[in-house]
Amino acid sequence: MAVPKKKTSKSKRDKRKATWKRKAALQAQRALSLGKSVLTGRSNSFYYPTDEDEEDDEE
Structure with missing residues (x-):
């Protein structure tokens, strides 16, 4: 199973969430x-x- 090599920093995570x-x-x-x-x-x-417009269509 693929595993990320490094942990994402809190600032990057927060920046993504803020965007x-x-x-x-x-x-x-x-x-x-x-x-x-x-x-x-x-x-x-x-x-x-x-x-x-709807009244015109009904006639």
């Missing part, structure tokens, strides 16, 4: 921002069907 958490926090912030802009109706980059 992973920072990426997750950034994605969560972007998702929240997009959700807020959709709710306020000011979103320019996100397309979704509105109630008016």
